[in-house]
């Protein structure tokens with residue numbers, strides 16, 4: 001992160017220096033570092049501001065299924081049934097507001113042996129990248145409080161759509177949270193059928209993959225729960241176990 005800030009400031013200073021003699025070069029020097037910063041904020045695979053794990057280390061045919069945006073009173077119980085039927089374990093990255101409304105679902109997730117993780121309190125998709133330190137603190141702490149009320153202390157965090165923030169790395173570190181990205185995601189909101197979502201998530205399947213799927217009303221009706229069901233069936237058919245990795249297994 002310090003390197004990105006240094007590059008940005010150096011670019012601005014150089015732009016001012018050459019601005020009198022070469023306006024075109026000055027424009028390039030001014031904006032190119034901004035593009036670099038934008039890449040590290042918005043690109044899910046970028047690691048410049050915050051480390052986001054994208055795989056876990058394993059020597060077996062194992063993947064990590066992560067389900068974002070719950071808990072949801074319609075979807076979560078059905079997903080828990082699917083997971084139980086396949087002997088699968090998953091991590092639910094839940095929104096704090098939803099968790100506060102449905103503590104019984106949080107308890108059901110953990111009682112079934114799954115992990116509950118942190119996905120901000122209000123899911124501020126459009127504004128998280130520019131949130132102030134105070135806003136970041138509130139997004140983290142309010143969800144923490146909601147989960148603690150259900151007896152959970154989360155250790156893993158995923159920002160909305162993987163978008164980072166200048167203040168996030170320090171905020172995560174002080175709260176003992178590890179950033180988790182993904183190696184494949186369903187992009188359900190831009191899909192029309194569950195099979196297309198499953199195809200996308202499983203296209204480059206390999207041991208140690210982190211798969212991202214969603215639950216709740218943001219997922220199109222025809223895909224809700226069905227995409228997760230299909231993914232679980234196909235993983236089982238290909239001999240993959242669905243596991244929650246230990247902290248020691250988290251790599252790039």
Ligand SMILES: [Zn+2]
Nearest residue numbers: 068069160161
């Ligand atoms: Zn989300």
